[in-house]
Amino acid sequence: MPAYLSKHILNFYHKTKKQEKITMSLPDEAAAEIAVQLRDNQTKVLKDELEWIILEKEIFPVYQPIVDLKTGDxxxxxxxxxxxxNSPLYxxxxxxxxAQDSGLLFPLEQVCREKAIQNIHLLKSYQQLFLNINADVVKDPHFRGGITKLLIQQKGFLPQQITFEITERTAIRDFNNFSRSLYHYREQGYSIAIDDAGAGYSSLQAIVELRPAYIKIDMSIVQDIDRNxxxxxxxxxxxxLAAMINGKIIAEGIEKPAELAMLIKMGVHYxxxxxxxxxxxxxxxxxxxxKEFIMDVNMENEKLKAKITQQGFGVTIGEIVEPVPTxxxxxxxxxxxxxxxxxQVNGIVVLEDRHPLGLLMKYKLYFHLGTNYGVSLYYRxxxxxxxxxxxxxxxxxxPLEAVSQIAMSREEYNLYDYIIVVQDDIYVGVVSIMNLLNNITKLQIRRAHNANPLTGLPGNLLIEDRLKELVTNKAPFAVxxxxxxxxxxFNDKYGFEHGDKVLLFTAQLISRCLAISGGTNxxxxxxxxxxxxxxxxxxxxxxxxxxxxxxxxTDILPFYQPEDREKGYIxxxxxxxxxxxxxxxxxxxxxxxxxxxxxxxYLEIGEIAAELKKLAKEQPCSNYVMDKRQQIQK
Structure with a gap:
């Protein structure tokens, strides 16, 4: 079919649209008959157009980046x-x-995949190409023909660089058969993504049953997430859920920086x-x-995490403020x-020259308007x-804890009102009670999970976080x-109860020495x-x-019995x-x-320390060994 025919079809398509309007003035039976004829004509025209598009492969691919929210890459x-x-099927x-109505979904998607692979020239070895496929197409026996594999081989790509993105707007009725169909592609190295999670027929079931490598969150969840x-x-x-199945989250439809910042804060991957x-x-x-914005948000998050790491204290109310209309x-x-x-906010702050004058909560406004003559009295x-x-x-x-105590001591009528936050009397933002309690809970859980139960000192995860931060920031430090x-x-001789006392004593001794000879950070x-x-x-x-x-x-000696102290050994x-x-x-x-x-x-630090500790332990008495070796320049 010649290319000019597409323009002819487009004109015919618009003409039938005009005829539809004319039928509105005809008697019902005549209008209905003409409407059926027009629909049949439109269906035939559009099917002919689609067949021409498939035959001539008149599909034009475009590509949208998927960005790593850790690096901005x-x-x-x-x-x-x-x-x-120039087509009604643009x-x-x-x-x-x-294509779905005409039974041409498989050949159309085949052309789309072919064009998408042939037209991309910038795919690096560590990057993925996401190809949309309808769930019904996966079950088509022709889909296994190896055409996709041949195309990616011709481009020099690997199956590991291709992800089949299954739209979640199509119902998957038989997960057992569908999973068996996907097994063929997973075995070859392809990845699977579930698209539109949160907007389709069976988001959670699809995720649990199929265990995709990527879960794409629908834009209906992402839009205004910073305020919802x-x-x-x-x-x-x-x-x-993604963590439990070893998958990654991809959030779709980001249109505002505030949405992006919230996604980064919540640990979304891409x-x-x-x-x-x-x-x-x-x-x-x-x-x-x-990209700079992404890095800045990550840096702020790391600073907040670092404060939690430093004994779990010091997080301030100013670090969790939220914007609301003023x-x-x-x-x-x-x-x-x-x-x-x-x-979707629940409160508005009233300002004068950036100084807060008052607060209007939504529920209180409607309380005033809902009283007798409330609208007449207040509306204008x-x-x-x-x-x-x-x-x-x-x-x-x-600190969060101090604000929590103040907020929870308010009158019950004001208990759930926003907390207004200022810096030098200048308005900064607000904190909702939900946000405050949520952050305090996370803080407490983090402390409990990562503190040693005997000494109360930060455990391995917090230690790791601190070392990563120092290495990343290239700050000078000694460990x-x-x-x-x-x-x-000692444990064998005196028992575990006395051993725990020695460990607690050691923690307290280190703290005292650090208070005298160390620094505040x-x-x-x-x-x-x-x-x-x-x-x-x-x-x-x-x-x-x-x-x-x-x-x-000096201080360890009292933990021994007199005779052992006198001998100097047990x-x-x-x-x-x-x-x-x-x-x-x-x-x-x-x-x-x-x-x-x-x-x-940060792992290098532990490796070097392990070598040094062996040297230190070779000495019969307490001592320290410092690594003075210079790094070998390559």
């Missing part, structure tokens, strides 16, 4: 298909609707949307300012109601007549790894058992190690049943510092 592209620009929705706690709760559950980049061919880059005191009540109707009058003139206003530097010598023999952690860690500045490391050793060797049986003389418990310290070498990975 492009992890892959979703291939989207368009019909000819829109993908109309294109695939007609319910959507945040849904997404949080999806992130946890994102796509108009704010990041619109679909185009050739595949578009992510604008530098967007108005002047002269705004009318009716205009305030309009703001509530057009947004200034909002200051109905606002709370004495809301809770706190400084941004206050002291402390290990007790002969502690097992120094960190203490309990790795486990008789292993402890200190993170300090390089210039303080040796003096701190010496102070700990001197104090330890006698215990070894594994062969022979008596051995084991010296008094001492402390070995390995010091690893950036003063001599930089670190690109």
């Amino acid at each position: 492009i992890m892959g592209y979703e291939a989207l298909s368009r019909g000819p620009a 829109s993908p929705l109309e294109l695939f609707r007609v 706690p319910l959507k945040q709760a849904i997404l949080e559950a999806m992130v946890q 994102a796509q949307g108009y704010y990041l980049a619109r679909p185009a061919n050739p595949p578009p880059p992510v604008p530098p300012e967007v 108005v002047g005191k002269g705004i009318l009540v009716r205009d305030a109601e309009t703001i509530f109707n057009q947004t 009058r200034p909002v200051e007549l109905v606002m709370d003139k004495f809301p809770l206003i706190v400084n941004a530097d206050l 002291l790894y402390l290990d007790l010598n002969n502690f097992k023999a 120094d960190f203490i952690g309990h790795i486990g058992g008789d292993d402890f860690i200190i993170i300090t500045r390089p210039e303080r490391a040796c003096a701190l190690a010496q102070a700990i050793i001197e104090q330890f060797d 006698e215990v049986k070894n594994r062969r049943g022979q008596w051995e003389q084991i010296p008094i418990v001492g402390v070995s310290i390995a010091i690893v510092s950036t003063a001599n070498r930089p670190f690109s990975n």
Whole structure:
């Protein structure tokens, strides 16, 4: 079929649309008969158009980047298909609707996949190409013909770079058979993504049954997620579900920076949307300012995490503020109601020159308007007549726990009102009670999960977080790894209860020495058992190690019985049943510092420390060993 015919069909298509309007003035029976004829004609015209598009392969692919929310880099592209620009089937929705109705879905998708693979030239070895497929197509026996594999081989791609994105708007009626169909592709290395999760027929069942590598969250969940706690709760559950099946979340439809910031904060792995980049061919880059924004948000999140890491304290109310609409005191009540109707916020802050004057909560506004003559009294009058003139206003530097105590001591009528946050009396934002309690709960859970139950010191996860932060920021630091010598023999002789007392004593001794010889930002952690860690500045490391050793060797003696103290050792049986003389418990310290070498990975620190501790333990008494080796330049 010649190319000019598409234009002819388009004219015919528009002509039938005009005829539809004419039938509206005819008698019902005549109009119905003509309407049926017109629909049949339109269906035939559109099917002919689709057959020509498939035959001539007149599909034009565009590509939308999928962005890594940790780095701002492009992890892959979703291939989207368009019909000819002068065709009524240009829109993908109309294109695939007609294909579905005409029984031409498989050949159309085959052409779309072929065009998508042939037209992409920038796919790097670590990037993915996402190809949309209808769930019904997967079951088509022709789909297994190996055409896709041949195409990607011709382009030099690997199956591991291809993800089949199954739209969730099509019902999957038989998951057992569908899973068996997918097995064929997974075995070859292809990945599977579930599209439109949250908007289709069986999102959760599809995820559980198919266990996709990627879960794409529908834009209906993503839009305004920064202002909708319910959507945040849904997404949080999806992130946890993805973790359980070892999958990744891709959020679709990001159009605003506030949405993107919330997604990063919630731990979403990847994102796509108009704010990041619109679909185009050739595949578009992510604008530098967007990538910079992603890095800035991640940095702020790391700072917040670092504060939690530092003994779990110090998170301030200013770090969890939320934006809400602000108005002047002269705004009318009716205009305030309009703001509530057009947004999903529960409160509005009234300002004057950036200073908060009052707070208007949505439920209180409707309480006023719902009284007798409430609308007549207030609707056209200034909002200051109905606002709370004495809301809770706190400084941004206050810790979460302190604000929680203040907020929960309010009158019951005001208990769930927003908390207004200021910095030097200048409005910063608000914090809802839900947000406050949610952050405090997370803080407490994090402390409980990552603190050593005996000493209360931060455990391995918090230690790891702190080391990662220091290495990433290339900050100067020194790490002291402390290990007790002969502690097992002490446990065998005196029992675990006395052993726990020694461990608790060690933690307290380190804290005291750090208070005297350390700095305010120094960190203490309990790795486990008789292993402890200190993170300090390089210039303080040796003096701190010496102070700990001197104090330890003196204060450990009271834990021994007088006769053992006098002898300077205890006698215990070894594994062969022979008596051995084991010296008094001492402390070995390995010091690893950036003063001599930089670190690109926090794991390097532990490897070097393990070598040094072996050297330190070869000495019969308490001592420290410092790594003074220079990094070998390659």
